[in-house]
Amino acid sequence: MLQIVNLVKRFGRGEGLPALRGISFRVEAGEIFGVLGADGAGKTTLLRILTGLLLPTSGQATVAGVDVAIHRNRLGEIIGYMPQTPPMPHDMTLGGYLEFWARVAGMPRGTRRETIDRWVGFFGLGEHVSMRVPDCITYVQRQMYLAVSLLSDPPVLLLDEPMSGLSILEWDHLSVKLRTLTEGGRTILLTSPKLATLRRVCSRIVTLADGRATSAYETPVLLKALGEARHARVFIEADGPRPSVVAALREVPGILEIGGSESALTLTAFIDPATFDAEKARQVLHEAGIGIRSIREPEIILGDVVRTLVRGESS
Amino acid sequence: MITLAFAYFRSTVTSVRFLIVSIVVGLIAALSSWRLVAFGFGGSPGSSSVWTLSADGALVALAAGFVPLLLPILPTAAAYYAAKRDAETAFLESALTQPVPRWSLGLGRFAGLALAIALVHVVATTVSVLVIYVGAAGTPLTIGLVTAFVAVAVLIGTVYLALAVWLAVFLRPRHLSLLSVPLWVGMNAIEPTALLMTVQALLIVPEQLLTFGTTWVDFLSVTGLYLGALAPAVPEQLAFVTGRDTVAYAGIPYGAGVWLVLLLFLHLLFLSLFPLGKR
Numbered sequence: 001m002l003q004i005v006n007l008v009k010r011f012g013r014g015e016g017l018p019a020l021r022g023i024s025f026r027v028e029a030g031e032i033f034g035v036l037g038a039d040g041a042g043k044t045t046l047l048r049i050l051t052g053l054l055l056p057t058s059g060q061a062t063v064a065g066v067d068v069a070i071h072r073n074r075l076g077e078i079i080g081y082m083p084q085t086p087p088m089p090h091d092m093t094l095g096g097y098l099e100f101w102a103r104v105a106g107m108p109r110g111t112r113r114e115t116i117d118r119w120v121g122f123f124g125l126g127e128h129v130s131m132r133v134p135d136c137i138t139y140v141q142r143q144m145y146l147a148v149s150l151l152s153d154p155p156v157l158l159l160d161e162p163m164s165g166l167s168i169l170e171w172d173h174l175s176v177k178l179r180t181l182t183e184g185g186r187t188i189l190l191t192s193p194k195l196a197t198l199r200r201v202c203s204r205i206v207t208l209a210d211g212r213a214t215s216a217y218e219t220p221v222l223l224k225a226l227g228e229a230r231h232a233r234v235f236i237e238a239d240g241p242r243p244s245v246v247a248a249l250r251e252v253p254g255i256l257e258i259g260g261s262e263s264a265l266t267l268t269a270f271i272d273p274a275t276f277d278a279e280k281a282r283q284v285l286h287e288a289g290i291g292i293r294s295i296r297e298p299e300i301i302l303g304d305v306v307r308t309l310v311r312g313e314s315s
Numbered sequence: 316m317i318t319l320a321f322a323y324f325r326s327t328v329t330s331v332r333f334l335i336v337s338i339v340v341g342l343i344a345a346l347s348s349w350r351l352v353a354f355g356f357g358g359s360p361g362s363s364s365v366w367t368l369s370a371d372g373a374l375v376a377l378a379a380g381f382v383p384l385l386l387p388i389l390p391t392a393a394a395y396y397a398a399k400r401d402a403e404t405a406f407l408e409s410a411l412t413q414p415v416p417r418w419s420l421g422l423g424r425f426a427g428l429a430l431a432i433a434l435v436h437v438v439a440t441t442v443s444v445l446v447i448y449v450g451a452a453g454t455p456l457t458i459g460l461v462t463a464f465v466a467v468a469v470l471i472g473t474v475y476l477a478l479a480v481w482l483a484v485f486l487r488p489r490h491l492s493l494l495s496v497p498l499w500v501g502m503n504a505i506e507p508t509a510l511l512m513t514v515q516a517l518l519i520v521p522e523q524l525l526t527f528g529t530t531w532v533d534f535l536s537v538t539g540l541y542l543g544a545l546a547p548a549v550p551e552q553l554a555f556v557t558g559r560d561t562v563a564y565a566g567i568p569y570g571a572g573v574w575l576v577l578l579l580f581l582h583l584l585f586l587s588l589f590p591l592g593k594r
Contacts, residue, residue, distance in 0.1 A: 051412045053590050072587075076414035087406040103318040104420075105413040152414045 001156060001187040002027035002050070007059035009045050009211075019045040022059065023213035025206045027189055029155075030182050033216070034202030035191040041208040043191040044084060047158050050189075051081045063156055076105075080149035084160040094136060094144050095120075095129035101148045119147035123177065138165040142174065150181075157181070159190040163197045175201040199223060233259075234276070236267050237293035238285060248288035252281045316423035319410060323427025326400065327393055328434065336392045340385050341439040348446035386468060387475045387537060389435055391492070393428045394479035399488040411590045421586040425579065429476055433469045440468040463548030470571050471541050477578035484585040484592050534570045543567030 009020040020042045027033040037043045048054040052072030061068045064078050102112045123143040163171045192198050206216045238245045246258050254276030259268035278295045401407035533539025
């Protein structure tokens with residue numbers, strides 16, 4: 001349903017700032033597909049290219065067989081799109097908002113009411129229809145935006161961080177509805193910076209970092225790869241001269257590299273999560289006469305994981 | 316298209332910043348008219364060309380001086396606020412992914428902004444002309460002339476809006492606002508009548524030392540386009556434009572219309588090609 005081949009996007013002239021550096025993947029019809037990546041990884045740029053809002057620098061992307069760079073005026077009929085921060089109306093009711101977008105979409109008067117009622121019913125928004133949108137909770141607003149993107153009943157939905165602002169419970173409820181939407185063969189591509197949200201609903205996930213992408217992994221396979229990640233980062237707040245702290249940290253098992261200083265007291269250390277032990281680190285530093293203020297929980301560095309995966313794929 | 320036009324119209328006229336700019340522009344226009352009347356520009360113009368010496372006719376002073384200077388302000392402000400709002404709220408981004416042609420959405424957006432600007436220009440110009448009519452006895456004011464003043468102000472405002480929204484494709488909103496000042500000065504400086512008239516009025520010099528003789532340069536200036544569009548509706552004795560028999564004059568009444576069509580076409584074309592801007 002979606003095919004992306006060696007897609008490149010640079011902003012600016014000439015070589016420009018690369019946002020996407022040649023990504024390729026394929027999404028099958030009826031699939032819920034996830035794009036995982038931290039902020040700035042290129043997720044929104046990818047969706048904007050797929051909706052025809054941006055032109056790719058090179059490469060090709062097709063949605064339902066339509067080349068997004070050539071037939072951009074046809075994409076509105078194929079794609080329903082929800083931006084990361086959809087427009088928030090301050091003076092409209094939820095029903096009025098849906099009516100407004102149905103009008104903008106050029107929906108005939110005869111079918112407008114019926115279509116709105118259908119999606120209001122699907123998302124269970126009936127009791128909120130006459131509420132002002134800013135007075136609705138985020139979960140209701142999110143469903144309203146989803147209803148807007150579905151008004152013209154598109155076969156493909158592109159959702160930019162649809163779980164933003166939702167609790168895990170709310171996202172679980174919404175995930176059920178997203179799965180229902182694919183039952184008729186509709187394809188959904190959604191983005192998120194959090195694997196925990198994508199794993200609940202996506203069958204396959206592609207990971208983006210610095211504009212590069214891994215292959216599309218089955219979700220359990222990706223979870224395993226991330227679980228085995230050998231790159232993580234900890235922030236260590238220590239009292240003492242930096243050279244002494246660095247020398248002491250080098251003696252701590254599992255520390256691979258000492259990074260830059262975040263502040264006068266805080267150091268970044270890149271670690272092997274399998275062998276690094278925070279208690280052991282405290283002990284070693286204490287024995288060296290260095291006071292420890294805190295050692296934060298290790299964070300997996302998504303970009304490093306992706307680079308590792310990409311290296312693994314190319315080798 | 317109509318829904319989008321109405322949405323942009325409403326969000327523009329209810330914007331506090333746009334209202335403040337509108338009030339400032341309106342007040343400057345009305346006070347300028349009063350000043351022109353009060354300091355010797357009033358009264359019935361003589362039969363000779365006001366542009367050579369006589370200095371009579373506050374209407375002429377208003378048309379040649381203040382109105383062309385004020386007209387670019389609101390369109391630039393409206394285009395800037397709309398671009399900023401679109402970027403902040405993803406409104407245009409959402410609209411452009413709807414199953415309707417992009418040119419139609421672009422036209423709706425443009426119409427909404429143009430309508431909001433027109434509303435202010437209609438009020439400001441009417442008040443300015445009426446101030447002169449009330450303040451200067453014998454001003455040869457007809458319904459036709461007032462209508463022409465208002466219509467031409469709306470037309471030139473719309474031309475300037477088309478220019479600003481087209482430039483917005485290439486610029487970030489803050490750069491658009493920064494560019495508006497040199498653009499405004501530049502478009503007036505090409506044909507400096509408006510600037511000089513303004514300076515003279517501010518210095519209370521009750522004589523006009525320049526003649527507005529139509530040349531091809533007038534196709535590039537706010538003053539030239541404004542006077543050119545207004546000229547056919549102006550009675551002979553007001554002598555807004557000298558040299559009506561020149562080749563340049565033959566085309567100038569249509570200059571603003573030509574610019575409007577051209578700039579609007581470019582705006583819609585670039586909006587279709589680069590919906591989020593070519594940056």
